[in-house]
Amino acid sequence: MKILITGGAGFIGYHLSKALLTIKDNHIIGLDNLNDYYDVQLKKDRLELLGINSNDIVDNKLCNSRTFPGYQFIYTDLANKEILQNLFRGEQFDIVINLAAQAGVRYSLINPEAYIHSNISAFLNLLEACRHYPVKHLVYASSSSVYGLNGKTPFSVHDDISHPVSLYAATKKSNELMAHTYSYLYNIPVTGLRFFTVYGPYGRPDMSPSLFAHAIFKNEPLKIFNYGKMRRDFTYIDDIVNGVMKVIDKIPTKNPEWDNQRMDPASSSAPYALYNIGNQHPVTLMEYINAFETAIGKEAQKEYLPMQAGDVQETYSDMTEMINDFGYLPKTSVEEGVRKFIDWFKVYYGYEK
Template sequence: MKYLITGTAGFIGFHLANLLLERGDTVIGIDNINDYYDVNLKFARLKESGISREEIRLHESVRSSKFEKYSFVKMDLADKEALMSLFEKEKFDIVVNLAAQAGVRYSLVNPGAYIQTNITGFVNILEACRAFPVKHLVYASSSSVYGANTQMPFSTSDNVDHPLSLYAASKKSNELMAHTYSHLFNIPTTGLRFFTVYGPWGRPDMALFLFIDAITKGESIQVFNHGKMKRDFTYVGDIVEGIKRVADKIPAGDPDWNGDDPDPGSSYAPYKVYNIGNSSPVELMDYIGALEKALGKEAKKDMLPLQPGDVPATFADVSDLIRDTGYKPDTPVAEGVAKFVEWYNSFYKK
């Protein structure tokens, strides 16, 4: 298969590209390499996949020195003309859209970035898939769409009409936009609600990275909601294995779907939504404890109230993922955190 993966300088996109390339697929990766966080980490991910920083030019293809079937193009999803040209040239089988403006708290201070990338960029992806048909469009949604919901575990059959941040609203919008294109143009689409992804090469704005950085510098870590948080922490290797399996399963539409009692996670159209999570929530203090154990050092803790846009708990129901793909994420937090610490120490010593 020939894949387009958007966001391959990013955390999940980097790992997915490597997984598919090791399987033997052809991958074209794109990323705008914005400065939301340290671009040096993004370039380091690309270098790990054989893409030289010095060769990267806007809209020009760079071949990997590590993977024969990998090329990278610096491109912004908001640039519709460049995106259309790429689709026309490459004729992709499967598109995995992971490029997005991430971060719940950042959406409170820079909402425009979320509209440009997560809304305008995504409709450009949909239009490109319409103009140059693909077998399957898979895209990243988020567990944040569950918003004010409190019934656990979170199910794709639940109503998700009460987001608590613009980031969450943009991801819910992606699901609605995808359904429209599945209905109107018969484009098979699958949305994936990721639950608190962590692991090697992770984003510096995420909790695990912030914690280890502060602890190693002898600084205090910020523990929100006074530590009374539960998260369905999911190891990045489990996330990309889930994406790979879902991408291989193209939705055809459910003939039993009923408009009188509509299931939000499926449709009569070729449309599906899955949760990808560890389905085993962990107390934030236990997560911090796993990090302290891996580091051999205790953290100084500043206990703070819940931040605007945050939710106190997440818990994924992955029963339909298991049913349809035979896969269940299961990496224990202690194991995943230890792998992150090993990578962090190795990367920053270099």
């Protein structure tokens, strides 16, 4: 298959690309704007592992991997509509996987315009490209953040998501609505994936695993928000990639039993589907921190703080649809996942003695 992965230099984009390249017949093009929301060098290091030398990267031009014959990378922005349309016209993609987005809940309080640019305008350009140069399947990343004030757990794709608590979550909900509209109007097969707190090697430095690990290694206070009274459905990257790969091959169809008198957000009379991908075993924040202390062999200095704006007290994925449709279950416990993360972290950031 010829596959476009947007956000190709990102955390999930890198791991997914690497996994798909083990299937010899795949031709993958990664796309990323390499923005400086976090350390660009980390993004370049991920690309290096995919065989893309930083010196080969040129604006709006495809460059070839030196390691994987089936991989190419283009340094551009989805907001560049002309470049995107030309890319689709020339490549005729079978599958498009959209992992590009302005991430981060708290950053959306500081720079809301970035979220409209990257998560709304850029996503519209991608939908337009899929409309004019039809693909077999568009898979896009949503987020557990869309559940917002929903107090019923576990979170189900059949639940109402009318009350987001951050602009980031609102843009992700908007993506789901936009994707359904294009699926309905132009018969584009579309699948949305709500990811639950993904972590692992080469993860984002602004996420809790890196923040926790740095603080413990440096003997600095570890900030614990809502006084530790939170639970998260932490999901290891290998499980996420495994789930996405299963989804890619199942092209959604119109649900013949869909009832517009009892509308279900997870399916449609359009070729549209929606899934949670989580661990479905949430742990308390203190249990998660304890896993870091065990893996590092050092107790954290703890600083307890109130809840941050835009945050939620709990995330917990209902995986019924992933189990029923794909026989999918995550395999990595928090203890094992944190241990693998710390093994990588010590080497990458120079904490290895």
